[in-house]
Amino acid sequence: MYFPCGSRWRRPPDVEPRNRPTDCCGTRMANPAEQAGFDRILEHLQRSRGFDFNAYKRASLMRRVLKRMHTLDVKTFEEYLDHLEVRPDEFLLLFNTILINVTSFFRDAEVWDSLRATVLPSMNGGPSRSDRIRVWSAGCASGQEAYSVAMMLAEELGMDAFRTRVKIYATDVDEEALAEARRATYSSKHVADVPPALLEKYFDRNGDVYTFNRDLRRSVIFGRHDLIQDAPISHVDLLLCRNTLMYFNSEAQARIIARFYYSVNPGGFLALGRAEMLVSYASMFQPADLKRRIFKTVPKLSARDRLMLLAQSHREDHVPQYPDYGKLRDLAFDSAADEQIVLDATGHVMAINAAARRRFDLSSADIGTRIQDLELSYRPAELRPAIDRAREERREVSLTSVRWEHGNTVRFVDVIVSPLYDDDRQLLGTRIRFVDVTSVRSLQDELRHSKQEVETAYEELQSTNEELETTNEELQSTVEELETTNEELQSTNEELETMNEELQSTNEELQTMNEELRNRSTELNSTNAFLEAVFTSLRSAVVVLDCEMRVQVWNAGATNLWGLRPDEVRRAYFFGLDIGLPVNQLQQSIKDVLNGHAYRETSVAATSRTGKPFQCRVSASALTALDAAITGVILLMEEQVRPS
Ligand SMILES: C[S@@+](CC[C@H](N)C(=O)[O-])C[C@H]1O[C@@H](n2cnc3c(N)ncnc32)[C@H](O)[C@@H]1O
Structure with missing residues (x-):
């Protein structure tokens, strides 16, 4: 079996084999038979429920399933699969254990400050415009994030403009969380992070229950949406998908982000969670506030003017009057560590530096060849579309993290295509550079991976903590209830005891009266007999x-x-x-x-x-x-x- 290190589900040491490997978190790895058992559970869930858990990170997914098994005191995946097959209601309970719904109002306050400062003023249809504003909170859990955006926008736009202009779509795969979100009622503990002025303004209070303002509520539309398989919501100005991507593996993340790119309007924003990053998606999103994980879509073709500015990086205005200048420049070009190739305006190879000659097996004989006639035009990446774009858009075009297999080695390179202009801004040609990012990428991957692991573990810890708190509160209230019931029972007992005593004393009194009556009756009887005798004798x-x-x-x-x-x-x-x-x-x-x-x-x-x-x-x-x-x-x- 697979047991998270330091968790409640660790098997006692005497049962656990000693030499099983552990993963980066020190978690003992499942053996192949256990992995196969776990796979069968995932297959069963996909077949019977149509839900694809393969998109989730396997380690944390397994931890959640083990948690559920622990609750049921089920020891093996096989046993649990049997349980899932015979108990249809188990799916929902497992689903609830897997989906971690931790959330809060204005979660990570500094992110909300940044959204107010950076995003609102420049958002398409921002406060100064009359256009509609569309927001999507993907993975909204019990709704706090969506209502936080609603409050932020209502504060910025005013209630009337908010009602007419704003639509907030809030989606999640978890129906129970959505039902809670639709109710829009929260306890005082839940609203603790809402600033008092907003709490006063946007909530109706009834005892310990706070209900979100009905008027704003109407602009928030909740719906079930699975980020893995459902089509995205389109024309969105701000997409919040916070603390949700990190549960998915990197392939699923890539698919989701590509959909987000088409979902967000040009110039729109994407906000992720603290532990989530967009390192390999520079062609789609660029940082607006990297620290707060707020990104802006890379402007699309229509933003031509802005692209022109980006292309100005190759001017040689002040060439030193030095005899060896040309030679030195050629040597510098030839000895550069990155592979570099220069084309003329018509796409013929004009220069190849030493690194490129080695890597692509080229020689000076290839100078003058059309780029499309060389293998490098399509391996490791399709260069022609990038070259065309760089020329057309007059800006540098990058293909990031391109996988490059060469013999037994695998490298990752950023391919950067830069247009080259003369002083009159006439296009002279293009330069193609292959910048090795293998080590950076693996470092980033590791960093991102560990960060996400830590974040996931933290979320789980938080959720376990909340569960413990709830259990504790429930226990406390049960104890209080028991104490009250006990006291009630005791007082009822005392009352019964008192009544018993009273009855006993009444009984004694009645017995005395009975005795007296009997005596009187005897007396009367004899008096009667006497009188009778007197009357009869007369x-x-x-x-x-x-x-x-x-x-x-x-x-x-x-x-x-x-x-x-x-x-x-x-x-x-x-x-x-x-x-x-x-x-x-x-x-x-x-x-x-x-x-x-x-x-x-x-x-x-x-x-x-x-x-x-x-x-x-x-x-x-x-x-x-x-x-x-x-x-x-x-x-x-x-x-x-x-x-x-
Ligand atoms: C930790 S909560 C994040 C809530 C909120 N965005 C925040 O940051 O406070 C993660 C949410 O992602 C949802 N989720 C998990 N898998 C999903 C999927 N495939 N599609 C949509 N939502 C999903 C879960 O149900 C859960 O409510």
Whole structure:
């Protein structure tokens, strides 16, 4: 397996073979079988998802895949390929791990200062003009770069001009990052790099959420665009492709830059990231601010006047009057280290220096030959178009970093074709120089490569750092949540405990009351039994009425006299009873008693149960409660014995 040095994914030393080679960063190289396993993953991704990861730098790509495998605890590429095949959702997770979306508002502040100072004033359709301004943020991640340009231009042009003139195209291959960009909402942490005045002016704040100004937002158009395979956006005045090229290998970078050249308007600008360079593309872009990696397109054919100025480099206004001057000049020309050839205005060879004679196997016999008849006209580079251009445009034309194989050696040369004029600015001929840039190029390549590696590693570190920070924050919030839940549980527990205790005490109280009630009930029962016995033992009929004249007590004497049992008259209306007693004749005496007279006696003619007529004496007494209130009437009924 392949393990990045010093990273979290390093295999423990006891498992790692000792003598496996490492790359320039000290990273252990994958063995051929592992490389083949990794290739199979890339093939699978291209076949199943149509995404070509071959354009990415292999070392960092492998590191990202290993990172994902580590998360899943998958040990080999084969195992991971199986996982990718059976879990369609894994692609997105891998994609998210591979694409590093680190970005920020006004990232690298000095670059933005330079854009304001260098680019804005001279941009096609700059602030003083009314033309449209088209900007492309390629690899825009979650949109901060595009919104930064929007703010910069709105500040420069004013809101109204911005709305009518500016279109910002912001593209990325990562749909999730684009969705975030389209939302245009950021946390306070994200907007930390926005100057306070711009934050106040271009964002609406709601708590910790900052939403980018809706009016400006309308001029920013987000879309999915793959720099490897999609056609570029055209007629762009400013193209920002920052910290994105460095993820691609040099072939892919070359393809992308060639497309950028056709995308950017003449005189337009290209801004790259700190670690990204354009060393071998001098024919397309030249530095506008090299330190800040801002480049300007090389003016195309229409800018003829400016080209004329560039061609003025061969005047000999003050030739010293010295006898050996001509000889010395010829010697200097002949002994120059670069291969040099001079042609006349019609393209015939006029001079060949010693280095060129050696390198191209030429001799003085070739003087006067037409250049197109010599092999050097097409090897190592096609010279005729360059010669024609130099003559036509009256300027020096360079073919940079031309690969030149000679026997077993490979060199890189800059071929420089310079037009030569006489004092009257008449074209005399052309000089062709082959300047060896092999060592410079390999140094530049190495430098660029190491810089990009460092930058990539830094980006990864930053992204890992952010991940760690997020995880840490999540952990902290989970701990806080757990603590809160714990406290809530504890207080609920305490409440339950309290309620339990309260219930227990209520229970005890109820038990006591129950006991008391039971005692009272026993007492009442015995009192009742006693009263019952008293009523039953009385020979006279006793009837007790409540205040509503309903029968409460009907003793055995009453049953005996009138024939009805207690259960037949219980709660019956006394004046509705059909018995041998003319109950209505008792109304007055009962009323009197209820009105406060303690006692009334009435004698009425009645008929007993057996049908025997008799004179009945009815005594009515008030039934008085303990508080002296009258609660009913007691009627005592007995046969009146006539005096004999
Ligand atoms: C590190 S970010 C750069 C963001 C921003 N330009 C900046 O400098 O702050 C790199 C971006 O390149 C995008 N990217 C990677 N491969 C791409 C591709 N083939 N086509 C378009 N964008 C790509 C990634 O999704 C990521 O959002």
